[in-house]
Amino acid sequence: MASTAARAGSHPQPPGLSFPAASHTTRHGAETLAIALRATECLDARGAFLHRWDPAARRLRLLASSGSATESAEAWTELSDGLDVAPVRALRRGHYTWVAGDSLGTGGGGVAAVPLLGAEGPIGVLSVITAGPGEPEEAQRSFLRSVAGWAAARLDDVPGAPPGRRSAAGSERTVQMGKLTSALAEAVTSREVVQAVAAHVMPPFGADGLIVWVFESGRQHVVDSAGYTKEFLTRLDGLAVTDYPVAADVFGTCTPRFIESAAEYRRRYPALKPIPAASQKNAWAFLPMIASGKAIGMCLVSFARQRSFSDEERTLLTALSGLVGQSLARARLYDVEHAQAQDLQRGLLPRTLPRLPAACAAARYLPAGRGQQVGGDWYDVLPLSADRVALVIGDVMGHGTPEAATMGQLRTAVRTLADLDIPPAELLSRLNDLVRELSEDSYATCLYAVFDPITRVCTLSLAGHPPPVVVHPDGTVHKPDLAADPPLGAAEPPFETHQIVLPEESLLVLYTDGLVESATRFLDQGLARLRQVLAQHAESAFTSCDEDDDVRRLDDLCETVISALLPDHDRTNDDAALLIARVRAISPGDVASWLLPDNPRAAKQAREHVHAQLAAWDLDELAVTTELLASELVGNVIRHAKGPIRLRLLRSRSLTCEVYDGSLSTPRIRHAAHTDEGGRGLQLVAALSKRWGTRYHHEGKCIWTEQDIPHHAA
Known part of the structure; x- marks a missing residue:
């Protein structure tokens, strides 16, 4: 394929849109084509083509393609009016046409085509390649006609197309919609999708409010909003769709609802009479968000003052809802995966720090x-x-x-x-x-x-x-x-x-x-x-x-x-x-240390030091146990290791007794037989202490024990 610059001059190519090498499309024209083709993605289409009718040559000439259709674009570049394919049939008949099968090597199950109607007849065709063999449903066909109608009114941005009738406001909206297409392509999360809609849809229409809902298990849940109070959103969030008649209408028919005044709102939905006053809005566009051929939610664009909606605005807002639905469906998948991944990560990190x-x-x-x-x-x-x-x-x-x-x-x-x-x-x-x-x-x-x-x-x-x-x-x-x-x-x-x-x-x-x-x-x-x-x-x-x-x-x-x-x-x-x-740091008064002789008298001295120090610390309750622990540890050094020997006591939340020696040998608990006279020293140490262990340093090792200090003493 030719480079973007060759296709569109100095203007960037909209995401997912491909132009034939011979096409020279303006920026506004590229944005128009991008919106039209991107909107079809919500129908679970494999791709789409947009052709312009050349009456002099009696041919349909390809303006742009998207999705997997770009791989077959060469065969679709020019279609003579004598071919028996869906775009040509739609052009001849002047209305929607469906042809099952893969007639031009698109890899799809069929082609749905809608003519782009101008003042004097068809001026082009929008064709969608469907993934499955079945024909699109009526709601999908209606949506496709809306997109085609909107695109037909804007083909005058494309050189060589017949002139159309459109307002300056319509031109500005087309520019904004092109920006929306790019913003939605970059949006990753659901909130970013809603923020893109708020930034690029509300201003060009003069809207004051926006709510995006998703439908799950028969209930509607607010994804994000703009221009509404938290209290109002709470009234509608989690509400059963059947309890909100306007949502039931949109969800059930996959078609939009436009309400131009508070009086009309109350007349059409008497059960919802308090809503206009509570929302402080007086006109509403309830738009179904469609993805993969199904309504996944609803986008509400609202206005503080009552207003009418022109055919052009209704068509454009309907097309927009398709773009938003497709982007939101993708973003929600990311949100779910991201949340699961974050739960995994947090599960691997400590829940609390000691x-x-x-x-x-x-x-x-x-x-x-x-x-x-x-x-x-x-x-x-x-x-x-x-x-x-x-x-x-x-x-x-x-x-x-x-x-x-x-x-x-x-x-x-x-x-x-x-x-x-x-x-x-x-x-x-x-x-x-x-x-x-x-x-x-x-x-x-x-x-x-x-x-x-x-x-x-x-x-x-x-x-x-x-x-x-x-x-x-x-x-x-x-x-x-x-x-x-x-x-x-x-x-x-x-x-x-x-x-x-x-x-x-x-x-x-x-x-x-x-x-x-x-x-x-x-x-x-x-x-x-x-x-x-x-x-x-x-x-x-x-x-x-x-x-x-x-x-x-x-x-x-x-x-x-x-x-x-x-x-x-x-x-x-x-x-x-x-x-x-x-x-x-620990207070020096909570630490006591003594050097002991490297002979059997060391155990007795250790007991004496422990007894005196625990009395000074008012820990007499632990004296007998600690004396026994110190005596056993010092005795093990005398029998199995070497000096120098040092005894240390540490008082904090627990009482630590440590015995240092100059050996790197590892103490192990033995399983002494009933007839053995020794070998039970470390078993006794383990039984009398809350924790015990060994650590090594460059001069030898330290065997330590910990005991709980009574609450009143602590």
């Missing part, structure tokens, strides 16, 4: 605004032993369900590895292996950080991910200058370990690149904006009065950051995740 002694957090996830369904951004907050907390955020590169599934696998893997209490660098190394096993083309960025509230050290590793931002209580915002290793799937371990000493209270802000980087903003600009917003608004996060208030203020801060950095997130093309955690 409130921990050393940290509370709030987060936001925003999917890409348009054209994407799901992505791979994720975050999590995980409790570790000794009141430490792990903060993680990541981004699987790409968009779609496979990326969301990969994200879910990585999040599950991180939770499993975090339970092993391994260092951040080692955790990312194992994630890197997992990403490589999933796919050769899978890549992901990740930040994994562990905050220790006793030392105030935040240990983290980065795999292709931007570093966190730290906010101090005085409002100072600091972004550590940390070098990131390559993304997961492309990195070669080991990963580098970074350490940051945080103030006693601070905010740790983690984010994905979708928050700070876009097609219109560089990364450095986005980071500068993030730091500016945090400096202006983070102060309130440090002035909360209780834990619930902490979370509310962090949640408000997340909302403020998102609104400032992504004010128009509906149009973004990348996911964004934000995690803000308020971290706190």
